[in-house]
Amino acid sequence: MNQDGAGSVTPRLPVLLDAVLNVGTELELRSTLQRIVDTATELAEARYGALGVLDPERGVLTELFTTGVDEETRERIGRLPDGHTGLIGHLVREPRPLLVPDIADDVRSAGLPPGHPPMRSFVGVPIRVHTEVFGNLYLTEKRGPAGAVFSADDLALLRVLASQAGIAIGNARLYETARCREHWIEGAGAVTTALLTGESAADALMTVAERARILADASAGVILQPTPEGGMEIVAASTLDDPAALIGAVIEPGSPVLVQLLGGEPVFIDDSATDPRMTTTVRAYFGPSMMLPLQSGGKLIGTLALPRKPGGTPYTAVDRLLASQFASQAALALVLADSRHDRERLAVFEDRDRIARDLHDLVVQRLFATEMMLESTRRRASAADLDELLGRAVDELDSTIQEVRTTIFALQQPPADAPATFRGRVLRETAGAAALLGFPPSVHFTGAVDALVSEPVDKQLLTALRGALATAHRRAGVTSVRVDINAKVRLPEGRDGVRLTVRDDGTGDDGVRGTTVSWQSAL
Incomplete structure (x- = not known):
């Protein structure tokens, strides 16, 4: 190795020392790799430089960091070298320092692709991280007088730089792996938290x-x-x-x-x-x-x-x-x-079943017994005013019984799933309207609506119900809405049918208070 004179190592020792110190100043891997190729190009007085990152499993280049080549030239060159042919492929297969005075004269060369800048001299060194070859450093076109080529001194400097670069890359990889692992752990924690919140x-x-x-x-x-x-x-x-x-x-x-x-x-x-x-x-x-x-x-x-x-x-x-x-x-x-969701659903079902059972066993039976007592009393009474009073009481109790039964049925519906029965869909529509009206509409069913009302009549009825509830919402002073669905209607032509009736106590644009919307269809 030359110790002095033009192109010797000694005058460039300060530059080498600066280069060795500089390549270790970055912890971000990509910035470290770009700094290495920039520093190597300056140290060896090269016009072009590249650092190819090697995939050790497949033996191909996965990334190429360059200097001296603008973006337009890179796009004109096209895809990365495959790492199998030419001097680059040789350095991948045999990771040892390589010095070539003229690329065109070397039998291992595969030539340059179209659009590639002209290149003559070449020097390449492997970069090792511990015992693994991380990639290769390539420099071409020695600056200086015409015909200048890379020397053994250039190669020696690059080998020192490559050794230090391996340490810097190892540190950057450890930092990047730790940061990446931290992100994945945070992501897994965020997913777990999100999934367990319902x-x-x-x-x-x-x-x-x-x-x-x-x-x-x-x-x-x-x-x-x-x-x-x-x-x-x-x-x-x-x-x-x-x-x-x-x-x-x-x-x-x-x-x-x-x-x-x-x-x-x-x-x-x-x-x-x-x-x-x-x-x-x-x-x-x-x-x-x-x-x-x-x-x-x-x-x-x-x-x-x-x-x-x-x-x-x-x-x-x-x-x-x-x-x-x-x-x-x-x-x-x-x-x-999924287990937590099942447990919560089971708890809701058990609670609803208890409430429905209590309503049925205690409230409905007592109301029904009271209704029977009042009905018996009304039949024995002679006064007209007493008969009217008891009649209203019986009607109110009958209405209360129907509403309690409707509530019991609603409690039996799954809390999160869309209802499968016609009765459940009607209740879902009226429950949704309650948010707009400010109160829940009263719903009454007559007949086996789930068994009798099927497609396409059910969809038509639900559409009519939505329209009637929307109309009621637009009326001023609405304080009550009653929805009646009767599946035991006999139509004029003698066919069985279903009738929807929606009554409200609001005031319309014409000043009339209270309106009734009716819709019916054959079953």
Whole structure:
């Protein structure tokens, strides 16, 4: 190694020392890598420099940090080198320092792609983090007089810099991994908190998909669940684009990837669009992907898929590990949330059943007995005013009994699910109107409405009911609304029918107080 003279090491020792100190000043990995290539280019007096990050599993370059090449030139060159051919490929296969006076004369060279700047001299050194080759540093075009080439001294300086760069990269990777792990842990905690605060099943799955997409920097977060036919279907999707294109896509039974997914094994894919294991119709939208089982206690809830865009950065081993841990935590949270939801529903059902039983056993029977006593007294009474008074009392008791029975039926409905019966849907409509009216409408049923009123009459009646309730809300001074549904009506043509009657005590635009809306249809 030369010790003095033009191009020797000695005059550049201060520059080397500054370079060694500078490459370790950043903790963010990408900034560290860019600083390394910038510093190396300046130290070796090169016109162009690049640092290629190597995927140790596949032996290809995943990223390329450059200096001396503007954005327009990069776009003109196109995609990254594949890491298999030319001098770059040789350095990947044989990670040892490489010095080439003229690229065109070297038999290992594969030439330059179209649009690439002309380059002649070349020097390359591997960057090792501990014993692993992290990537390679490439410099081309020695500055100076025409025909200048890189010397052994340049190579020696770069080797020292590469050694220090390995330490700086190792520190930056540790920092990045710790920060990434912290984000995943925070994300898992946020998902657990959200799921245990009362979200519905659909919202819970969406929460997991959306949080995982953000943490993994994925193009989409997708939840798949097993189908009765033995396949898997996308039931929830979080994406920056329209998720409707993904919902409902199915992995058909017999797909090679399905065996692993149903068996609870993770699946890692380099390119969804070209991987023969992928058979869904949406695979062309994505590139690298992770498919992670959501299982807890041996129970498979579904699969969390995190695909990136075509040509996206492949997932690293750290990404896969952290995402798998997140999926395990999310699956446990889903199971706990589902159990908590079931317990709460059971408690509500038990309480409602108790209330309904008390109402039936105590209130209804007493009211019915009182009604019978009054009816008996009315029949024995002779005074006209007493007969009228008792008649009103009997009518009021009968009305009260119907309303209590309606309340008992409403208590028997699931608290969160949409009612399946016609009676339940009517009660849901009137309950919704109560928020606007300020009081609950009185609802009365006559006949076996659930058995007699079916499609399409039920939908027509509900539409008429909504319109009548809206009309009542618009009237001034409304303090009461009565809804009567009679399924024992005999229509003029002799057919059985159903009649809806809605009465209110409000004042209309014409000053008339009280209105009645009636609608009927054949059954």
